[in-house]
Amino acid sequence: MTTLxxxxxxxxxxxxxxxxxxxxxxxxxxxxxxxxxxxxxRTTGHHRFEDMPNLLRPGDLLVVNNSATLPAAVWLxxxxxxxxxxxxxxxxxxxxxxxxxxxxxxxxxxxPGEWLPLxxxxxxxxxxxxSERLWIxxxxxxxxxxxxxxxxxxRYDYVDRDxxxxxxxxxxxxxxGSAEMPSAGRPFTPELVTSLIGRGIGFAPITLHTGVASPExxxxxxxxxxxxxxxxxxxxxxxxxxxxxVIAVGTTVVRALESAVGAGGVMWADRGVTSLVITPDRGVSxxxxxxxxxxxxxxxxxxxxxxxxxxxxxxxxxxxxxxxAYRWHEFGDVHLIA
Numbered sequence: 001m002t003t004l005x006x007x008x009x010x011x012x013x014x015x016x017x018x019x020x021x022x023x024x025x026x027x028x029x030x031x032x033x034x035x036x037x038x039x040x041x042r043t044t045g046h047h048r049f050e051d052m053p054n055l056l057r058p059g060d061l062l063v064v065n066n067s068a069t070l071p072a073a074v075w076l077x078x079x080x081x082x083x084x085x086x087x088x089x090x091x092x093x094x095x096x097x098x099x100x101x102x103x104x105x106x107x108x109x110x111x112p113g114e115w116l117p118l119x120x121x122x123x124x125x126x127x128x129x130x131s132e133r134l135w136i137x138x139x140x141x142x143x144x145x146x147x148x149x150x151x152x153x154x155r156y157d158y159v160d161r162d163x164x165x166x167x168x169x170x171x172x173x174x175x176x177g178s179a180e181m182p183s184a185g186r187p188f189t190p191e192l193v194t195s196l197i198g199r200g201i202g203f204a205p206i207t208l209h210t211g212v213a214s215p216e217x218x219x220x221x222x223x224x225x226x227x228x229x230x231x232x233x234x235x236x237x238x239x240x241x242x243x244x245x246v247i248a249v250g251t252t253v254v255r256a257l258e259s260a261v262g263a264g265g266v267m268w269a270d271r272g273v274t275s276l277v278i279t280p281d282r283g284v285s286x287x288x289x290x291x292x293x294x295x296x297x298x299x300x301x302x303x304x305x306x307x308x309x310x311x312x313x314x315x316x317x318x319x320x321x322x323x324x325a326y327r328w329h330e331f332g333d334v335h336l337i338a
Contacts, residue, residue, distance in 0.1 A: 289338025
């Protein structure tokens with residue numbers, strides 16, 4: 001049984017995990033449900049994702065993440081290596097997980113200086129621990145070319161089989177680099193994008209390469225590489241000046257934009273590595289709303305959402321999602337807060 005407890009504590013029943021993409025049953029990837037939270041009326045609504053054009057206003061701007069997903073998981077006999085984030089010196093942050101049959105679990109594996117032989121011949125050297133979960137490591141080959149040949153998309157145990165890499169790309173994916181899919185953009189189709197543009201709703205891209213998530217434990221997000229272009233900064237400032245709303249498609253977009261915003265809420269072009277953690281106390285300066293998935297209890301993603309909508313409003317929305325059997329995770333339903 002799934003329950004929403006006092007405050008914003010809730011337990012999530014396994015029946016609410018989305019275990020496969022909509023396409024697996026012959027449907028469009030846009031064929032998911034959309035929970036809406038209206039910030040002005042403080043009401044919750046239930047829709048299909050195809051209703052998006054009617055839930056936004058002409059003059060709104062959707063900012064999307066154009067990062068493409070890497071086949072970032074390499075399976076060995078007894079462990080799985082997740083390539084998370086490339087560093088400036090060519091080393092990578094990687095996670096080592098213990099293989100358990102067709103899935104894997106977190107484990108404290110490896111030691112500094114250890115060499116791990118990977119399928120196909122290359123060797124991964126563990127240099128030092130970056131955190132409790134991640135290693136700084138170096139592969140004696142091109143990581144991108146190696147993953148193209150030997151990697152597969154990262155998959156956690158709520159998804160019971162591998163899916164092709166294209167399943168983990170969005171219609172906006174053009175810049176390879178994410179360990180895991182920026183999944184808020186997944187339900188968009190070219191037809192829906194065309195419909196939104198026809199209604200006067202704009203699009204602008206940023207790039208933020210996602211690192212590995214931590215589905216088993218609540219952790220602060222790790223540093224991630226991002227880029228906001230002059231074009232996107234200008235589109236955001238023009239939207240704000242004209243009275244439109246800036247809607248982030250995903251928590252990754254919020255993190256990138258709030259890392260680049262300047263004094264007085266002016267958007268600047270910027271690139272680099274962000275360690276920004278967005279909380280209700282910090283708030284947001286540039287984002288007026290967000291389209292996102294449904295998030296795990298006690299996650300930092302929920303803290304970010306509480307910087308956009310207050311906790312009681314979010315709790316009402318999540319209670320409604322649970323009662324209506326919405327689905328969680330990357331293949332699941334989505335939530336529009338605006």
